[in-house]
Amino acid sequence: MIKLSNSSEFLAEVKKEKLLSPEKLATKGYGLLQFECGCGALHGVNDRNIEILGTSFPVKILFRCNKNITKVQIKGFFKQKCISLWTLENELITEEDLATSLKHI
Numbered sequence: 377m378i379k380l381s382n383s384s385e386f387l388a389e390v391k392k393e394k395l396l397s398p399e400k401l402a403t404k405g406y407g408l409l410q411f412e413c414g415c416g417a418l419h420g421v422n423d424r425n426i427e428i429l430g431t432s433f434p435v436k437i438l439f440r441c442n443k444n445i446t447k448v449q450i451k452g453f454f455k456q457k458c459i460s461l462w463t464l465e466n467e468l469i470t471e472e473d474l475a476t477s478l479k480h481i
């Protein structure tokens with residue numbers, strides 16, 4: 377998992393793929409599937425405490441917990457697994473910069 381160090385690196389990553397609104401991808405079917413978060417913990421893709429900031433195709437989700445934002449790819453058809461692509465600590469980006477980065481959703 378790549379650790380991004382500032383908001384401009386975050387924006388560059390976000391711009392690489394068209395980001396869609398969270399509603400574009402239904403995660404219910406993934407049940408209790410978990411991903412490795414940049415904070416070091418495993419979180420459930422359907423955990424109510426984990427926010428979904430955006431999605432992109434094929435199955436990639438931008439998650440935010442109380443410590444990190446993590447981009448995750450879900451692979452597999454019959455059995456899924458999560459691959460964490462990159463992460464940024466929440467404290468390294470302002471809410472304003474985050475909103476700007478995500479405004480095209």
Ligand SMILES: [Zn+2]
Nearest residue numbers: 413415417441
């Ligand atoms: Zn986390």
